[in-house]
Amino acid sequence: MGERSIAGFARKVHSGEGRPYVERMTATPAFLDSNRPDVPDIVVPRAVLPFHLPGRPVRGRLIRLGPLADALLTRHDNHPTVTGLSGQALALAAALASALKFRGSFSLQAKGDGPVPMLLADCTEAGALRGYARANAERLTTLLAVEPEPPAAALLGGGYLAFTVDQGDDKERHQGIVAIEGESLADMALHYFETSEQLQCSVRLACWRGEHGWRAGALILERIAGEGGIDPELDAAAQDESWRNANALAQTLTDAELLDDGLASEDLLYRLFGLEGVAAQRYRALAYGCRCSRQRLSNILEGFSGDDLDHMSVDGDIIMTCEFCNLDFRFDRSEVRGQDGPAASGSADGASA
Numbered sequence: 001m002g003e004r005s006i007a008g009f010a011r012k013v014h015s016g017e018g019r020p021y022v023e024r025m026t027a028t029p030a031f032l033d034s035n036r037p038d039v040p041d042i043v044v045p046r047a048v049l050p051f052h053l054p055g056r057p058v059r060g061r062l063i064r065l066g067p068l069a070d071a072l073l074t075r076h077d078n079h080p081t082v083t084g085l086s087g088q089a090l091a092l093a094a095a096l097a098s099a100l101k102f103r104g105s106f107s108l109q110a111k112g113d114g115p116v117p118m119l120l121a122d123c124t125e126a127g128a129l130r131g132y133a134r135a136n137a138e139r140l141t142t143l144l145a146v147e148p149e150p151p152a153a154a155l156l157g158g159g160y161l162a163f164t165v166d167q168g169d170d171k172e173r174h175q176g177i178v179a180i181e182g183e184s185l186a187d188m189a190l191h192y193f194e195t196s197e198q199l200q201c202s203v204r205l206a207c208w209r210g211e212h213g214w215r216a217g218a219l220i221l222e223r224i225a226g227e228g229g230i231d232p233e234l235d236a237a238a239q240d241e242s243w244r245n246a247n248a249l250a251q252t253l254t255d256a257e258l259l260d261d262g263l264a265s266e267d268l269l270y271r272l273f274g275l276e277g278v279a280a281q282r283y284r285a286l287a288y289g290c291r292c293s294r295q296r297l298s299n300i301l302e303g304f305s306g307d308d309l310d311h312m313s314v315d316g317d318i319i320m321t322c323e324f325c326n327l328d329f330r331f332d333r334s335e336v337r338g339q340d341g342p343a344a345s346g347s348a349d350g351a352s353a
Helices: 067-073 080-097 138-144 152-156 185-198 236-250 265-273 294-301 306-312
Strands: 003-006 009-012 043-053 058-064 105-112 118-124 128-134 161-166 174-181 201-210 214-222 284-288 317-320 327-332
Touching: 003 284, 043 067, 043 080, 058 080, 058 265, 067 080, 067 128, 067 214, 067 284, 080 105, 080 118, 080 128, 080 138, 080 152, 080 185, 128 294, 152 294, 161 236, 174 185, 185 201, 185 265, 201 236, 214 236, 236 265, 236 327, 265 317, 294 317, 294 327
Parallel strands: 128 284
Antiparallel strands: 003 009, 009 317, 043 058, 043 284, 058 214, 105 118, 105 161, 118 128, 161 174, 201 214, 317 327
């Protein structure tokens, strides 16, 4: 039956051997087992620092994932080029989610026809962050042979970029979609804001692997619309000049500064915007945020027919893999009922009775 993605999960026909993470089956029935698997329990209390330039039409957010980036990115054995792109997506999702008032999840999804056809990151209102990138190994190898350090445009190819706010089944989802335009992921995000939101922004993203593992970060500037909080003595021309100055100062930021664990975020903001004046607000935390559980995946399995479940079964087991944390969940076929009623009984290899 091969591989087929379902809302962030993949169900695979294999025995589970050779997988890096395999969740043990427990005596608790799957539909009752809401416990999280043994994944990293990491919280970065000072990951998001909102700020503004007093009297100026500029506000922003500084995002620094610290060790959380390494915990999220090393769940997948991707090429470093793909891992770097995924890290940038995580930082961007955190930066955009932290600017919104919502309950639920904010997601960034890029879907293209390139060697990396799927890039996804999402963040909840509480800062639970997760993501993954899916790569075609053969096409990626071909690209890297020609272009050792390809930009995001070459990795993703042609397609679309979507931003979605999902606040649950009882509320309407809000989604914006644009064609992939630009060389970098930051350029693609700017294209979205310019065409869909008519919002002036500056986006800086970085991700690399250093001495202490992977690190990822973002600096986002937004031009404030209207007169709220802006010095009344600043006319339109002066406001334009303030925005240009802030962007010029932001361009002096280096990747090394953005990803330096030893440089406090307040100090970095002062280094960038101290001459203009900068006011930092309250920090917000980010955390390892995969929300998979046996209960959740069991509910997905119960939506399939008995025939589909039999096709998924190998040696009496069905294995579902969470794409986000790369964890295999093993289910006994005889305990999964499916839409056709009671699960097939009989042979231990999962064949229908």
